[in-house]
């Protein structure tokens with residue numbers, strides 16, 4: 106199970122100016138004052154996703170690339186224990202601890218039925234032990250599709266069309282955050298910041314409670330080049346309109362990230378993710394692939410919401 110009270114840098118692809126200790130699963134440690142935010146992999150991933158959009162995507166959206174990148178870390182700005190109601194409402198939307206998810210629970214049609222299944226399965230702390238990133242992605246995708254549909258229906262010179270464009274960019278930016286989070290393997294596992302102390306560790310993986318931030322923040326800022334990330338993104342393979350297909354694609358995105366948890370720990374043990382030493386090519390390749398995977402999925406979901414709104 107996720108360690109109670111464990112503290113990590115719970116922000117994926119967080120810029121280097123952000124506080125080191127932000128809780129992922131439990132209460133925060135120490136006072137956190139929110140500094141200004143830089144870029145880092147969240148913004149990198151967003152810009153790479155815009156680059157992958159087909160030219161027929163409405164121009165205002167592609168022109169919003171800087172705003173979309175700025176919005177990508179936005180949900181992390183809501184993680185503030187001094188604003189308890191806000192913090193608690195959304196803090197569990199950033200991850201999926203798949204080891205804690207009972208078989209079949211993610212077939213639940215919405216987050217509330219999912220939560221009920223966690224209770225029925227006897228999960229120790231249902232609100233926090235499993236995580237809701239899967240549902241958060243689906244919810245925002247549907248909201249985005251809904252706004253696109255209204256935008257298509259509005260008259261070209263209707264001022265509501267401009268308001269809808271603001272709505273669309275806002276929701277698309279937020280969606281981007283969670284899609285990028287899910288591409289970081291630490292966000293899909295109970296081993297979210299060093300190997301879980303209650304789990305056998307025959308491979309002698311690190312139990313350091315700084316692994317999360319060392320990988321996603323310091324290593325990325327020191328060694329990952331944005332051009333390389335752009336080149337590693339995949340072309341949008343097809344449009345996903347059917348809800349079942351969309352669900353499968355989002356699940357596959359999370360599962361693919363989870364499948365690389367052991368590799369992440371193995372690389373850390375064998376070649377390291379050190380920000381202040383030359384980077385091993387395998388560590389760079391792993392990280393670039395993960396960020397690019399988030400970008401590719403994000404481009405696919407943005408594009409699919411637009412297409413779905415027209416059918």
Ligand SMILES: [Zn+2]
Nearest residue numbers: 116117199286
């Ligand atoms: Zn996050």
